Amino acid sequence: MIKNFIKFEWKQFFRSSYFQKGIGIKIVLVFLALYFGGAALMLGVGLYFIIKEALPTMDPIVIVNNFLIYWLLFDLVIRFFMQQLPVMNVKPLMIIPVKRNTAINYLLGKTALSFFNFIPVFIFLPFSIVLLTNGYPVLNVIFWFFATFFLGLSNNFLNFLINKSNTVFYSLISVLALLIGLEFFDIFKISKPIGIAFNALYNNPILVLIPLILMIALYVLNFNYIKKGFYLDDAVSKKIKEVNAADLSWMNRFGSVAIFLKNDMKLIWRNARPKQVMMMSFLFLFYGLLFFTSKTYSDSPAWLAFASIFITGGFLMTFGQLVPSWDSEYYKLLMSQNIPYKKYLESKWYLMVFAVSISFVLSTPYLYFGWKIYGMIAAGALFNIGLNSFITLFGGALNRVPIELNVKAKAFSNTNGFNPTQLLIGLPKMVLPMLLFYVPYKFINFESGLLVLGLSGVLGIVFKNFFLNKIEKIYQNGKYKTIAAFKEKN
Amino acid sequence: MINTTELSKKYGGVTVLNIASLEIPKGQSFGLVGNNGAGKTTYFNLLLDLIKPTTGHVINNEIQVNTSENWKPFTAAFIDESFLIGYLTAEEYFYFIGELRGMNKADIDAFLIQFEDIFNDEILGKKKYLRDLSKGNQKKAGIVAALIGNPEVIILDEPFANLDPTTQIRLKKILKDLTKNSSATVLISSHDLGHVTEVCERIVVLEKGDIVKDLKTSEETLKELEAYFSV
Numbered sequence: 001m002i003k004n005f006i007k008f009e010w011k012q013f014f015r016s017s018y019f020q021k022g023i024g025i026k027i028v029l030v031f032l033a034l035y036f037g038g039a040a041l042m043l044g045v046g047l048y049f050i051i052k053e054a055l056p057t058m059d060p061i062v063i064v065n066n067f068l069i070y071w072l073l074f075d076l077v078i079r080f081f082m083q084q085l086p087v088m089n090v091k092p093l094m095i096i097p098v099k100r101n102t103a104i105n106y107l108l109g110k111t112a113l114s115f116f117n118f119i120p121v122f123i124f125l126p127f128s129i130v131l132l133t134n135g136y137p138v139l140n141v142i143f144w145f146f147a148t149f150f151l152g153l154s155n156n157f158l159n160f161l162i163n164k165s166n167t168v169f170y171s172l173i174s175v176l177a178l179l180i181g182l183e184f185f186d187i188f189k190i191s192k193p194i195g196i197a198f199n200a201l202y203n204n205p206i207l208v209l210i211p212l213i214l215m216i217a218l219y220v221l222n223f224n225y226i227k228k229g230f231y232l233d234d235a236v237s238k239k240i241k242e243v244n245a246a247d248l249s250w251m252n253r254f255g256s257v258a259i260f261l262k263n264d265m266k267l268i269w270r271n272a273r274p275k276q277v278m279m280m281s282f283l284f285l286f287y288g289l290l291f292f293t294s295k296t297y298s299d300s301p302a303w304l305a306f307a308s309i310f311i312t313g314g315f316l317m318t319f320g321q322l323v324p325s326w327d328s329e330y331y332k333l334l335m336s337q338n339i340p341y342k343k344y345l346e347s348k349w350y351l352m353v354f355a356v357s358i359s360f361v362l363s364t365p366y367l368y369f370g371w372k373i374y375g376m377i378a379a380g381a382l383f384n385i386g387l388n389s390f391i392t393l394f395g396g397a398l399n400r401v402p403i404e405l406n407v408k409a410k411a412f413s414n415t416n417g418f419n420p421t422q423l424l425i426g427l428p429k430m431v432l433p434m435l436l437f438y439v440p441y442k443f444i445n446f447e448s449g450l451l452v453l454g455l456s457g458v459l460g461i462v463f464k465n466f467f468l469n470k471i472e473k474i475y476q477n478g479k480y481k482t483i484a485a486f487k488e489k490n
Numbered sequence: 491m492i493n494t495t496e497l498s499k500k501y502g503g504v505t506v507l508n509i510a511s512l513e514i515p516k517g518q519s520f521g522l523v524g525n526n527g528a529g530k531t532t533y534f535n536l537l538l539d540l541i542k543p544t545t546g547h548v549i550n551n552e553i554q555v556n557t558s559e560n561w562k563p564f565t566a567a568f569i570d571e572s573f574l575i576g577y578l579t580a581e582e583y584f585y586f587i588g589e590l591r592g593m594n595k596a597d598i599d600a601f602l603i604q605f606e607d608i609f610n611d612e613i614l615g616k617k618k619y620l621r622d623l624s625k626g627n628q629k630k631a632g633i634v635a636a637l638i639g640n641p642e643v644i645i646l647d648e649p650f651a652n653l654d655p656t657t658q659i660r661l662k663k664i665l666k667d668l669t670k671n672s673s674a675t676v677l678i679s680s681h682d683l684g685h686v687t688e689v690c691e692r693i694v695v696l697e698k699g700d701i702v703k704d705l706k707t708s709e710e711t712l713k714e715l716e717a718y719f720s721v
Contacts, residue, residue: 263578263586266577266582267577270577270619271577329576330572330573330575330576331572332569332572332573333572335538336538336565336567337562337590338563338591339562339590406577480540480541483540484541487572
């Protein structure tokens with residue numbers, strides 16, 4: 001039976017529509033997989049030497065153990081967003097003679113092959129080998145490696161349990177933020193006691209049993225959960241959620257685009273996929289921290305321009321690049337109704353402007369890094385509103401991938417917005433603001449760089465109608481193609 | 491009202507629809523029947539300019555549908571679930587369509603009263619999204635939405651499928667009243683020969699993309715159709 005399951009899986013994979021078209025996408029995907037795999041491998045090999053170099057007095061394994069907890073928590077967060085329990089098509093299996101246990105074991109076993117479980121192996125295996133070649137005790141290293149492997153898998157199964165409730169997730173995020181904060185400000189270092197625990201684990205190979213038991217326990221929990229829900233009216237059927245209707249009539253002040261804006265608000269609020277995008281775009285707000293705190297970047301202002309675009313542009317880019325796709329489920333309706341394309345596009349533009357403005361307000365704490373940085377964020381926000389929005393909408397117009405609104409995106413199984421045109425469109429989004437800032441900065445001064453970047457955005461707003469008309473043309477020319485593409489369900 | 495000239499649609503060399511000429515006068519209730527793959531839905535999609543004709547064109551009230559969009563204000567359709575916005579409640583959906591057709595909330599509320607018995611307390615005020623309704627109830631919502639704003643042309647693809655018997659009977663009455671009391675042109679397709687002969691004054695049979703029969707409905711029509719299809 002398992003053999004059949006694997007055969008189905010194989011067919012599902014190779015017959016899915018995204019796989020059958022676009023050699024370009026395939027190449028890019030393979031390239032990406034190689035890149036991530038390679039990067040992990042390099043990190044694994046280099047980790048020992050990096051730590052040795054940076055902290056010559058410390059034992060690298062101890063340092064790694066101290067920070068293992070952060071890897072685990074971070075891994076869990078990433079998994080929450082990207083990995084879902086693969087609900088194999090259980091419905092057709094329910095009435096044919098397959099033992100439930102077989103199906104469930106297969107379902108859970110399959111998740112062990114997830115991409116997420118390979119990344120730690122790619123890092124920790126070379127790291128362990130480097131340790132061994134440096135004369136660390138063989139038994140301890142090998143069992144330590146297995147311990148990390150089991151912990152990764154525990155995360156794998158823990159995630160499916162967490163995935164069922166948002167509350168657990170938000171508490172997890174808060175705990176993570178709190179711990180990082182406490183650690184950062186030297187108040188309480190959680191990495192200490194946990195580090196001690198992991199070091200004990202390393203020193204006493206027999207303790208590998210603890211992560212092993214943890215993993216098995218989580219597996220059994222998952223198993224029981226799925227088994228309990230193996231009925232039509234339970235896990236297999238969709239949960240019906242009660243409507244949360246908010247009064248959006250205040251949006252009527254936006255005139256003729258209000259009707260679409262109201263719909264878009266509901267779209268974001270009531271569907272899993274756009275919600276996911278919204279949360280991701282929230283994370284973009286913190287993007288600047290990476291740049292502004294690091295010496296290498298804060299000395300080269302062109303990179304600051306780059307970062308400032310992302311701080312306010314997270315939603316704009318992640319949501320905007322899929323603009324007609326968000327409405328793919330009912331695109332035929334829109335096309336046969338009394339709807340001018342331009343109004344439709346304009347409402348999406350307002351939505352982006354709205355998001356950029358909110359992000360800008362939320363980015364106020366960046367004042368901590370000084371007025372220059374904040375000025376940069378402000379100029380970046382203007383660029384986002386005036387130019388980036390149109391570039392993104394233009395890119396979206398060329399993108400014809402249907403989206404299932406109420407299904408979370410899974411890592412690497414969705415190539416939405418992931419085609420050569422998207423990549424090409426992505427380039428000016430990043431390079432343009434850097435150039436707009438850098439050229440006047442180089443020849444005149446910092447302030448003029450800001451001015452040019454900001455003014456470019458203002459110019460874009462002035463020529464809004466021109467841009468919208470151009471994009472509208474693309475929509476009109478691609479109408480039949482888009483309808484046909486959206487009809488194809490994943 | 492709707493003139494079709496030399497209309498054909500080919501997919502990779504296979505002709506799925508080929509109509510030399512078809513005229514549907516204003517106010518007619520027009521029925522389209524045919525087995526799977528006969529081209530019914532293709533024809534409706536062409537009427538709504540959702541697919542590109544290989545040759546020919548459709549003129550809806552003097553507007554060629556694939557060159558101008560001005561047919562949209564007076565044409566309404568329900569083809570399949572992709573005409574529903576799944577994350578809206580039925581009311582919100584009706585208000586949305588209404589707003590596109592220039593009607594406010596109060597207009598829509600007044601309009602919906604006449605469908606109370608069809609909705610059978612399962613659609614309005616239920617705090618459920620359209621995607622969570624049953625297939626039948628989704629269909630009801632879609633059909634009613636297509637009637638919003640007194641459109642002059644109404645296109646319904648298999649309106650009776652998935653509906654319960656009571657609703658089928660009620661829907662037949664509504665469709666008959668439409669052409670009797672207003673000048674609306676109604677186009678429906680159906681696999682149920684009984685329903686279609688009851689509702690439509692004219693029935694066209696498609697087979698593999700060609701018109702093989704064009705009948706004015708009379709006492710004998712049902713028998714004739716049954717004879718034709720019982721091969």
